[in-house]
Amino acid sequence: MTGISIEKCVIIVDEALPAGVQANTAAILGMTLGRLAPELVGPDAVDKSGVRHPGIVQLPVPILRTNGDGLRELRARLLEEEFADLLYVDFSDVAQCCNQYDEYLAKAAETAENDHRYFGLALGGSKKKVNRLTGNLPLLR
Numbered sequence: 001m002t003g004i005s006i007e008k009c010v011i012i013v014d015e016a017l018p019a020g021v022q023a024n025t026a027a028i029l030g031m032t033l034g035r036l037a038p039e040l041v042g043p044d045a046v047d048k049s050g051v052r053h054p055g056i057v058q059l060p061v062p063i064l065r066t067n068g069d070g071l072r073e074l075r076a077r078l079l080e081e082e083f084a085d086l087l088y089v090d091f092s093d094v095a096q097c098c099n100q101y102d103e104y105l106a107k108a109a110e111t112a113e114n115d116h117r118y119f120g121l122a123l124g125g126s127k128k129k130v131n132r133l134t135g136n137l138p139l140l141r
Contacts, residue, residue, distance in 0.1 A: 004085060004124070006039075006040060006087065007125070007130075008125070008126070009057070009060075009122065010062050010064055010122070011026050011029050011120060012070075012071065012074065012120055012122075012123075013026055013064075013119065013120040014068050015066060015067060015140070022120075025120040030061065030122065036089065037087060042057070063140040064134055064137040065138055065140040071120070071121060074121060074133060075118055078121075085125060085129070086123055086129055086133075087125055090116075092117055092118050093117040093119065
């Protein structure tokens, strides 16, 4: 349990990335958000045939797009006091280029924040604050 009331979740990806990298970024961000806020995942469903279907996220999770500068600006705003109660996950080139998690941890420790190229962000929290940050961003299509 996060301790954060999550009314809305969004994922934002860099619109300049190739479609495969966008999809990978969204998958990584979604999985990590689900780990941080497991209460977002509903109970398993059982269909008419008696087949179980594992629980899925209970909220819509729109995938939005912006450019690299927009992601950097959004990431910086998440550090402001006003948005301290939002849950967020970032994914950058620092993580994407590593094949082993230990390699990522070492590379992150050697990389200043302003040297990360953000591929995407996931946000969760109050609908009002998430909308304030992302309401002007278009859907990824």
